[in-house]
Amino acid sequence: MRPYIIINAAMSADGKLSTRERRQVRISGSDDFARVDRMRAESDAILVGIGTVHADDPSLTVKSPELRSARRREGRPENPIRIVLDSHAETPLSADILVKGEGERIIVVAEDADLRKIRALGEHAMIISCGKGRVDLPCLLQKLSESGIERLMIEGGGTVIWSFLSEGLFDELNTYIGSCVIGGAMAPTLADGEGFIDESQFPRLLLQEVQRIDDGLLIRWKRKMEE
Ligand SMILES: NC(=O)C1=CN([C@@H]2O[C@H](COP(=O)(O)OP(=O)(O)OC[C@H]3O[C@@H](n4cnc5c(N)ncnc54)[C@H](O)[C@@H]3O)[C@@H](O)[C@H]2O)C=CC1
Numbered sequence: 001m002r003p004y005i006i007i008n009a010a011m012s013a014d015g016k017l018s019t020r021e022r023r024q025v026r027i028s029g030s031d032d033f034a035r036v037d038r039m040r041a042e043s044d045a046i047l048v049g050i051g052t053v054h055a056d057d058p059s060l061t062v063k064s065p066e067l068r069s070a071r072r073r074e075g076r077p078e079n080p081i082r083i084v085l086d087s088h089a090e091t092p093l094s095a096d097i098l099v100k101g102e103g104e105r106i107i108v109v110a111e112d113a114d115l116r117k118i119r120a121l122g123e124h125a126m127i128i129s130c131g132k133g134r135v136d137l138p139c140l141l142q143k144l145s146e147s148g149i150e151r152l153m154i155e156g157g158g159t160v161i162w163s164f165l166s167e168g169l170f171d172e173l174n175t176y177i178g179s180c181v182i183g184g185a186m187a188p189t190l191a192d193g194e195g196f197i198d199e200s201q202f203p204r205l206l207l208q209e210v211q212r213i214d215d216g217l218l219i220r221w222k223r224k225m226e227e
């Protein structure tokens with residue numbers, strides 16, 4: 001059992017998520033950011049990796065007051081549960097994800113993470129422990145599902161997206177392609193990690209929609225199930 005999983009990311013026309021210095025860049029325009037905000041508001045939880053927390057210091061809050069009010073009217077917290085994959089419990093205690101906006105936070109650590117760091121983070125977030133060395137995704141998804149999370153949005157970065165894609169743990173992939181070129185062989189891409197060699201391992205996708213937004217394109221894919 002696992003939640004319904006939607007991956008969303010913005011990349012440049014050459015497929016990069018940010019610069020080779022991993023500095024956060026604005027690829028989406030205002031209409032695309034509004035679309036992402038709606039996706040956040042529709043989600044029970046949003047997940048990023050510790051690399052994104054270090055690079056971007058995101059809050060992952062719902063930005064629109066109307067969307068936050070609508071969630072409250074439905075009896076839900078203003079913001080979805082915010083989740084960080086953080087094998088070694090390294091999320092800074094001052095990170096925006098821990099201090100900005102109301103709502104639950106979950107830090108997911110590996111079983112061998114430092115206990116003192118876990119205790120300190122436990123003052124600010126719920127701690128889930130899954131896997132050795134790095135977070136075991138099927139174990140985590142089972143726990144999230146048991147706690148009532150039905151719709152999970154993955155916002156990056158490239159290492160985390162690779163893990164979900166390569167383990168077949170996704171239902172939809174939304175990529176916004178912005179009108180800029182970032183370049184750089186070491187700049188993060190949508191799916192980093194080790195990559196596949198064997199074509200038979202490639203996750204296959206079904207095209208759902210292509211939409212012009214701002215000066216770029218939103219492409220919505222669904223995972224093609226094996227026949
Ligand atoms: N344009 C966009 O839409 C977005 C861009 N970004 C960019 O992506 C970059 C950050 O990406 P990355 O460095 O790849 O970091 P990441 O955010 O993908 O985090 C990777 C880290 O998560 C931890 N982790 C624990 N369990 C894991 C598992 N099972 N699978 C994968 N990782 C696991 C590991 O410590 C790993 O190094 C930044 O430059 C950021 O600006 C990030 C999000 C969205």
Ligand SMILES: Nc1nc(O)c(N)c(N[C@@H]2O[C@H](COP(=O)(O)O)[C@@H](O)[C@H]2O)n1
Binds near residue numbers: 056058060
């Ligand atoms: N959709 C999208 N377009 C871009 O151009 C981006 N740079 C990102 N980045 C993601 O948004 C997070 C920041 O969220 P907050 O504004 O702090 O709530 C960032 O960490 C990336 O996940 N996304």
